[in-house]
Amino acid sequence: MRIAAAFLVVTGVFGLSLASAIAQRPGAFAGDRDHPAIAYSTAAVNDPVAELNRKLADGSVTLTFDETGAGYLKSVLEALQIPVSSQMLAFAETSLQAKKINKANPRAVYFKDDVAVAWVRNGDVLEMAGQDPRQGTILYTLPQQPLAAPRFERNDTCLACHLSWDTLAVPGPVLQTVFPRQNELEYANGGFVDHRLPIDERWGGWFVTGKQVPARHMGNQPMLQPTPRKGPAQKLATVEGEFDTARYLALTSDVAALLVFDHQVHATNLITRLNWEARAGTPARVDEAVNELVDYLLFVDEAPIPGKVEGASGFAEAFAAMGPRDAKGRSLRDLKLEGRTMAYPLSYMVYTPMFDALPTTAREAVAARLGAVLAGRDTRPKYAHLTPALRTAIVEILRETKPGLEVHTSEK
Numbered sequence: 001m002r003i004a005a006a007f008l009v010v011t012g013v014f015g016l017s018l019a020s021a022i023a024q025r026p027g028a029f030a031g032d033r034d035h036p037a038i039a040y041s042t043a044a045v046n047d048p049v050a051e052l053n054r055k056l057a058d059g060s061v062t063l064t065f066d067e068t069g070a071g072y073l074k075s076v077l078e079a080l081q082i083p084v085s086s087q088m089l090a091f092a093e094t095s096l097q098a099k100k101i102n103k104a105n106p107r108a109v110y111f112k113d114d115v116a117v118a119w120v121r122n123g124d125v126l127e128m129a130g131q132d133p134r135q136g137t138i139l140y141t142l143p144q145q146p147l148a149a150p151r152f153e154r155n156d157t158c159l160a161c162h163l164s165w166d167t168l169a170v171p172g173p174v175l176q177t178v179f180p181r182q183n184e185l186e187y188a189n190g191g192f193v194d195h196r197l198p199i200d201e202r203w204g205g206w207f208v209t210g211k212q213v214p215a216r217h218m219g220n221q222p223m224l225q226p227t228p229r230k231g232p233a234q235k236l237a238t239v240e241g242e243f244d245t246a247r248y249l250a251l252t253s254d255v256a257a258l259l260v261f262d263h264q265v266h267a268t269n270l271i272t273r274l275n276w277e278a279r280a281g282t283p284a285r286v287d288e289a290v291n292e293l294v295d296y297l298l299f300v301d302e303a304p305i306p307g308k309v310e311g312a313s314g315f316a317e318a319f320a321a322m323g324p325r326d327a328k329g330r331s332l333r334d335l336k337l338e339g340r341t342m343a344y345p346l347s348y349m350v351y352t353p354m355f356d357a358l359p360t361t362a363r364e365a366v367a368a369r370l371g372a373v374l375a376g377r378d379t380r381p382k383y384a385h386l387t388p389a390l391r392t393a394i395v396e397i398l399r400e401t402k403p404g405l406e407v408h409t410s411e412k
Contacts, residue, residue, distance in 0.1 A: 027292065028169035029276045030285055037280040040135055040171060041156065047130030047138045048115040049152050052079055056151060063150050070247050071144040072126055073108075073119045077249075082110045082117060085315040088261065089239060089253035092178040092205025092223060096141070096158070097123045103222060104243045106207060106253075111261060113352050116173070121247055128152060129162075129173060133357030136171040136272040137162060166192045170276055172269035175262065177218055178205035180225040194266035194296075195259075195341060198303045202262065207253035209236045212310040214255075237312055256311035259341050260319060263299075267349045270296055271358065278362035286362060294369040299345040300382045308338040324351070326400035330393065345385065346370075346394045350402055367407050375409035 033040040055061035064075040077084060089106040093099070097120045101107045108119045114131040125141040132138050139162060140152040163171050177197070178190040193202055204218035213235060220234040236242065238251040245251055274289040281289075295301075310316075316335050325331045332351065334343035342348075349355055358366070372378050374391045386394075391409075398407055 028165055029273050031280045035280045038276055043135060045132045045135055045138050047132040048080055049128045049130035049140050053152050065146045070119060072142055074249060076117055076126060077110055080115055082112050083318045084249045085313040085318050086110045086257045087250045087252060088257050089207040090205055096127060108248060114354060131268060131354050133353040134275060137173055168269045168273040170269060170272040172272055173265045175265040177202050179218060180221055180223055182226055193262050195263040195299065196301045196303055199305060203258060207239050208255055208258060209238050209252045210255035210311040211237065212308055214306050250313060252313035254311040254313040254315045255309055256316040256335065256337060263341060267296060267347055271354050274362050275358050278359040290365045290369055294366055297347040298373060302340055305339055324401040326397050330397050331401060332397055344390065344394050344397060350405060367405055371408040374407060
């Protein structure tokens with residue numbers, strides 16, 4: 001059995017018929033995606049890929065097919081303003097094009113806050129996932145062949161994996177670590193990833209590169225191993241020499257990009273879940289979704305990063321440069337990459353259109369909960385990582401860089 005290991009994954013792990021049963025589990029959306037207040041299948045969408053489709057239709061943007069390189073990949077990344085430095089390479093045999101993926105031909109995934117693109121060398125399609133501010137993740141494909149009028153085609157069949165308990169019963173991204181097997185007959189093993197998973201259990205089925213990388217993780221090792229690996233992970237500054245890198249846009253699978261992506265995937269699903277609960281759920285479920293989202297945005301239970309981490313692709317610098325910044329030059333996009341992921345542990349996802357699209361009552365509830373924690377009124381041990389200095393800094397940054405989010409740290 002193959003299991004999913006990347007942002008865009010193979011259809012068939014969870015059937016659509018399971019959606020209603022899955023939604024009854026705690027911590028997941030408890031309604032139907034086609035509830036009148038949601039209308040996932042029929043409502044107009046405004047994710048980055050849909051917007052690019054509109055620009056292609058009116059001629060304001062064109063795509064160029066590179067017949068000697070990666071097809072439409074480079075042109076699509078430029079049109080969506082996704083940095084090449086975000087490249088991550090997955091070699092577990094997953095996704096719509098699983099048969100073409102292996103350690104000699106890894107799948108390249110590129111991303112920013114609200115969109116991701118996946119490319120397989122000699123693949124039939126580009127795979128895209130755009131985050132609609134209200135509707136969640138919308139999945140698309142684009143044929144990898146020269147077309148007179150290229151357009152991205154929505155592909156809801158991918159919801160067989162992208163609408164499950166692990167996405168909180170809303171359409172969303174999926175990220176897994178896949179552990180090596182001793183032989184082809186052994187059952188595939190692994191698990192879903194977010195920033196709470198220990199580093200030494202992450203990145204199975206992925207290349208991991210950088211100047212400084214945690215000594216122990218599951219990346220860079222073959223998927224079949226007759227003898228289980230012992231000792232530190234293989235250190236790779238780049239993937240040069242690991243496989244034929246012709247047509248890949250970069251030689252990196254950057255550790256900083258992987259750490260940010262590990263956080264972003266679950267944050268995306270939590271925001272969508274709250275949006276849907278606020279539109280179609282009950283007050284009790286909205287409260288539950290608010291609390292879960294706030295704790296995750298504040299990096300409660302984040303697994304510690306052992307030592308210092310440093311990438312080599314330029315991703316960390318490009319990510320931080322997106323800002324916005326306060327008068328002291330600080331941003332929630334500042335990476336620490338030593339001990340923890342972010343310099344100021346409140347997620348940069350509050351800057352995204354999907355966060356802004358939360359219904360007013362839900363957004364106000366998030367702000368109120370953030371205020372209670374950042375003011376120190378909630379003294380539970382799970383918030384101990386938020387020192388007084390960090391809480392003050394986060395509040396100051398929020399007030400200057402996110403003025404629409406009214407976080408009150410004093411009792412009214």
